[in-house]
Amino acid sequence: MESWVRTLVLMACLLLPGAVVECRIRHYKFNVVMKKTTRLCQTKPIVTINGQFPGPTVYAREGDNVLVKVVNRVKYNVTIHWHGIRQLRTGWADGPAYITQCPIQPGHQYIYNFTITGQRGTLLWHAHVLWLRATVHGAIVILPKFQVPYNPYPFPTPDKEVVVILGEWWKSDVEAVINEALKSGLAPNVSDAHTINGHPGPLTNCSSSQGFTLKVERGKTYMLRLINAALNEELFFKVASHLLTVVEVDATYTKPFKAETVLIAPGQTTNVLLTADRRLGRYLVAASTFMDSPITVDNNTATAILHYSGSLSTSPTTLTAPPPLNATPVATNFTTALRSLNSNKYPASVPLTVGHSLLFTIGLGVNPCSTCPNGSRVVADVNNVSFVMPTTALLQAHYFNISGVFTDDFPGNPPIAFNYTGTGSLPTNFQTMNGTRLYRLAYNSTVQVVFQDTGFIAPENHPIHLHGFNFFSIGRGLGNFNSKTDPANFNLIDPVERNTVGVPSGGWTAIRFRADNPGVWFLHCHLEVHTTWGLKMAFVVDNGKGPNESLLPPPSDLPTC
Structure with a gap:
């Protein structure tokens, strides 16, 4: 029994x-x-x-x-x-x-x-x-954990929850696309469409095309769990005639606020509440690209339908115009409105002291390539280091103390200081160094990283993802970070907590975190093309005291190289 x-x-x-x-x-x-x-x-x-x-x-x-x-x-x-x-x-x-x-x-x-x-x-x-x-x-x-009484969220419980995944679609084989780009040394072809839950939306020239339909009942509230799974593009998301209440990003609660348009970068998640409070009918849902630099992107808008129960499928659709491609004010207003909930139950435990203060320049470069048609290839880097992927997993090399796989001398600052976002004062040599270099941290040390975009080739937004940790996004700005004046404006009270943060085009973003997780943790741009080109590095965090602060042994079925 x-x-x-x-x-x-x-x-x-x-x-x-x-x-x-x-x-x-x-x-x-x-x-x-x-x-x-x-x-x-x-x-x-x-x-x-x-x-x-x-x-x-x-x-x-x-x-x-x-x-x-x-x-x-x-x-x-x-x-x-x-x-x-x-x-x-x-x-x-x-x-x-x-x-x-x-x-x-x-x-x-x-x-x-x-x-x-x-x-x-x-x-x-x-x-x-x-x-x-x-x-x-x-x-x-x-x-959330089940408990009695069960009040799962720090906001009114929605009537229904819906997962909404945004993505990209290539007509060609995606592996062939990037392989051809690597051979040429140039950027890969952009995608042919964006998708909402796997579908671009109805297409007038494709009778078999179907789109995603979100069915709602008037008067009810729905929590949309938005995910940007696209490879290379930040996306705007909006629903015609409906306001969205933002309540969570990257699995951390935020102070609720209303927005017509959500900005979500690759790797980021955002939970929003949508109340079906309009007249019966059909309303357009749109996911479109944000890019405020002269970079070629897929500018096709993915669409879906929000359909009120009781409406005919032939009812006219209320349309919405997506923001312009380069709608920087829309993106900035959304990003700066994000704040941690910072309640007694869900505090924002921002490190107030800093043990490691790092400045990471991020951007593109050009390296020689004897097999490329132009004799060079586009690369990407952090502090002028284009990361070289090893053939032995870094965590195994760290745990078993295998020499020759990596070094722990990653530079905490750029090798040369210059006007990072200036166009007329950049170094004339765009070449980067190559290496499998990590930055070592003691267990429980506190870290501040300022990510500084650079103007090499073109300034660009970079969604930076850190594995193994959440961090607090304590500040951002345009131009070059000023270590003397900008920290005075840091938000150390209720900064948004994330695992993936956007670095603005031609600007900087500052984060803080506590290194309380032993192991090797990847940090990289979540634009897949930049990761492929080398915009990545890793932190190695040593064990602390005792077994509860130490990396567990590897499982017996861990794959071998």
Whole structure:
């Protein structure tokens, strides 16, 4: 009898993620398989999880242990990154290829095993090798701990929750796109469409095209769990005639505020409340590109429909105009409105003292290339270092003390100070250094990093993602960061807490975090093209005192290189 009870409880945990059951273990199986998929009137095989695009949503509750068995049935090496999960002492499950693990080779499998500690909200998972995350991605929904009385959120509980994933679509094979770019030394072709839950939206020249429909009932409130899974573009999101109330970003609660338009960069998540308070009908949902630099982008707008129950499918659609491509004021107003909730239950524990004060310049460069048609290739860098991926996973090299894989001499400041955002005073040599260089931190040290955009080739927005930690975005500005005057304007009271932050074009962003998670933690631009070109580095955080402050041993099924 007891075994049947345990079975029923486990089934409730797995099949009813919102059930009133406090679950302990969540089991998922990810089969990596090819799937023929039709978009933009064309069919091509894509890499998927369980044949789904986007992939399945991983549901868990705060405090749960999650085990995901990934079986690789395709010709590519595969890893899965659980973007935003802290992975406290479990860096082996973080997922970036050759950083925390060797890839899962074709025909092999690996079980990602991690516990969700002190987190609740919306995150995402995605492939973290090659450009596979174009189609290998999905949502992570972390439900708050169950308690009596059950008041799950610090805002009125919505009537329904809906996952909305924004993405990109290429007509060509995505791996062929980036491989051709690497051969030429130039930028890859931009995508052919943006998507909302896998669909570009109805197309007048493609009768078989279908879009995503969000069905609502008048008077009810819906929480949209927005995720930007696009490879290379920041996106605006808006719904015709409806205001959106922002309540969470990157699985941390914010002070609620209303916005007509949400800005969301690749790797970021945003939860918004939408109240269906308009007349019955159909309303356009739009996802469009934000780019305020002279960079070629996919400027196609993805569309979906918000459909009120009781409306005819032939009802006219209320339209909305997306912001202009270069709508910097819209982007800035949204970003600067974000504040941590900073309540007694959810405090903003900003480090008030700094042990490591770092200045990281980020941008593009040009290096010689003997095999490229023009004799050179575009690269990207942090502090003039273009990161070279190792052939042995960095975490293994750190844990087993394997020499020759990396050095821990990453520069904490640019090698040469110059007018970073000036156009007429940049160095004439655009060449970068290459290396697998890490920055070492003692356990529990406090870190401040100022990310400074540079004007090499062109200034550009950069969404920077740090694995293994949340951080506080304490300041931002245009031009060059001034270490003497700008810190006076830092917000150390209620800055937004994130895992991925945008660095404005021709400007800077400052963050702070506490290095309380031992291991090797990747930091990179979440524009996939920039990561490929070398805009990445890693922190190595040493063990603290005792087993609770030390990296766990590697699992027995950890893939080998």
